[in-house]
Structure formats: structure tokens, C-alpha cells
Amino acid sequence: MNELVILSPLEQEYLLRVVEAGARVRDMRQFFLWTQGQLQALLPHQVLLCMEYGPGDALRRLECIHGAVLDEDILRQLTDPAHGLAVQAARAGREGWRMPAIAVASQGGAPAAVGLALERSGFDNLLVHGSGMLAGGASVFALLGLPIKPGPRHAYFLELVLPHLHFALLRCAQQEPARMVQGRAGIARPLSVREAEILSWVREGKSNYEIGSILGISALTVKNHLQRVYRALGVSNRAHALSRCHALRLLEPEGMAPAGGRRARPG
Incomplete structure (x- = not known):
């Protein structure tokens, strides 16, 4: 991940739009629109997994952000709090997997548990980065299904936007404290x-x-x-x-x- 990366003028513009729009995110609806809009221009992906951790590495929140409908079994493979791909990637980062990290299903390089979870999920690549423990808690973000095999350039882009993802997610948590792990959020009212x-x-x-x-x-x-x-x-x-x-x-x-x-x- 030490490869020198120079952003093109267009990539600089995309990055600026991500930063500007991210500063206005206050709830999960805005977070969804942001990550499915401006972030997609810089880092196109199919699924974004967002994890928030509290003291003692307690998982406080897990969001699965995606534009297309996912099969329920795939959602379970991604978000299971014990063995899902999201928590396996976050755990590997805490145990020394160097972040930002890349996993490609057809190649090695990822911890065994992450590689197995990726294979089970049906996605062929993963890009993941985390904040480490900070005063407001830690966060980990994993992008799945990038249209081309991710490399150092993609990892650098994620490293640049990580602080904005982290603080946007924390702001959403402050506005929506009832949201639970696996996106099993409370809703405003039952559906008729x-x-x-x-x-x-x-x-x-x-x-x-x-x-x-x-x-x-x-x-x-x-x-x-x-x-x-x-x-x-x-x-x-x-x-x-x-x-x-x-x-x-x-x-x-x-x-x-x-x-x-x-x-x-x-x-």
C-alpha cells in the first residue's frame, strides 16, 4: 500500500464532492444517498458494510448499504454478528491485517477466515479500512463488488475518505440511537x-x-x-x-x- 498515487483532476473533483457532501450527512437516509452517489463516483462498489465499535470492541452498529436488493441468505453471510464477512474483516484488522486491506476471492493474501467468508458471500473482492479506537469509538468500512480488481489506488482512495465515513456514521448514530446491529433498525411505525x-x-x-x-x-x-x-x-x-x-x-x-x-x- 506504499505505492505513490497521484490523483487525476477528475479524481480530485470526485474526492472534493465526497468531502463536501459528507459534511452534510446527518441521518441514514442522507448517508445512503451520499454513499450511493458521490462515493460511487470515486469508489464504485455494490455493497458497503459499516461497523461501529464501542469500548471493549463491542459491536454497536452494523449497516449494510446497497442499491440493489440482496438475497436474504447473502445478507446473512455479510452481516452475521458472529461469523459474517463484516465482522471477520474487522476482527482481522484488529489482529494485524494491515489496513487498508484488499481481498480477492481468486487469490490469497487475506486471512483464512476473511477469504472463506468472502467466498461464501458470492462477491469476488473486498476493500476494507478502519479507524482504530478513537474517543467516540472505532469504525470499519468494507466495500464489496468493485467492478475491477481493487489495488493500491483504490486503497488510497478509501484511506482518504475514511475520516469522512467515520464521522458521518457517528453523526447518524447520534440522530438515530435506536438503530441496531445488522441494520435491524426500529422504524417510525409498523407498516399497514x-x-x-x-x-x-x-x-x-x-x-x-x-x-x-x-x-x-x-x-x-x-x-x-x-x-x-x-x-x-x-x-x-x-x-x-x-x-x-x-x-x-x-x-x-x-x-x-x-x-x-x-x-x-x-x-
Whole structure:
């Protein structure tokens, strides 16, 4: 990781945008938009794992940030508090794995537990860095699924943005103290039966118009329901709503309307 890295003018611009936008992050909705927007321009990735540790290396928070819906089994492989990839990478860093660190599934170099967890997760590469223990706690961030094999340049970029990720996550924790490990956060209120029903059709890839036709309501009513769902979940779009529902297990099989299933009553 000692290779000299010189940022191009475009990379300097991307970095500046990350820093400027990160300073305004105050809650997890903003954190999601930031990491899926400005950070993606500098460090494109599929999944970002965020861990916050307190005294005695106690895991206080684990967030799995991703734009696309992940299979529940993959989420478990990533976020299991005992053997998941996130905690394995963080533990390896505390035990001497030099940070920032890179793991590629087809190559060696990573601690055995990290390599095995990476292989099980279905992702082929990992880039990870941590703050070490500081006054407000420690944090570790792991990026998965970079489109090209990560190298020293990617590691340097993560090293540059690490302080901004760290303090943004701490600010979110201050604003949302009820959030729990594995993203199993409390939500503003329970979802209604109709809201869960609409989300189940969203998961099937249906448009607002198609959902309205299935349920006997207008597309505008579907849109209004979804806006209320977004506020309840603290998200801003369909993909993030579905990922949060998966993490919270809000759409269990018995609660979902099957594709092509019965027509629900109007409401």
C-alpha cells in the first residue's frame, strides 16, 4: 500500500464532492444517498458494510448499504454478528491485517477466515479500512463488488475518505440511537397491511399502474402509499425500501401477495 498515487483532476473533483457532501450527512437516509452517489463516483462498489465499535470492541452498529436488493441468505453471510464477512474483516484488522486491506476471492493474501467468508458471500473482492479506537469509538468500512480488481489506488482512495465515513456514521448514530446491529433498525411505525401488500408487488417488479390495477386503486394512490412507506422506513426509493424490508424481515412469505395471486379489496 506504499505505492505513490497521484490523483487525476477528475479524481480530485470526485474526492472534493465526497468531502463536501459528507459534511452534510446527518441521518441514514442522507448517508445512503451520499454513499450511493458521490462515493460511487470515486469508489464504485455494490455493497458497503459499516461497523461501529464501542469500548471493549463491542459491536454497536452494523449497516449494510446497497442499491440493489440482496438475497436474504447473502445478507446473512455479510452481516452475521458472529461469523459474517463484516465482522471477520474487522476482527482481522484488529489482529494485524494491515489496513487498508484488499481481498480477492481468486487469490490469497487475506486471512483464512476473511477469504472463506468472502467466498461464501458470492462477491469476488473486498476493500476494507478502519479507524482504530478513537474517543467516540472505532469504525470499519468494507466495500464489496468493485467492478475491477481493487489495488493500491483504490486503497488510497478509501484511506482518504475514511475520516469522512467515520464521522458521518457517528453523526447518524447520534440522530438515530435506536438503530441496531445488522441494520435491524426500529422504524417510525409498523407498516399497514396495504403498504406491505404494495411492497410485495414492488418486489415482483410491478409499476405503480400495474399495482393499482391489481389492487383496484389508482396509480396515484399507490404512489402516495409508497411515499408514506419511504418516510416510515427512512429511505428514498424503491430499491432502498426493499433492501430495508429484507434486512428487517418485514416481508415474510406468509405476508406477501403471490405473483398472479388474488385481487385484494380496494382501500
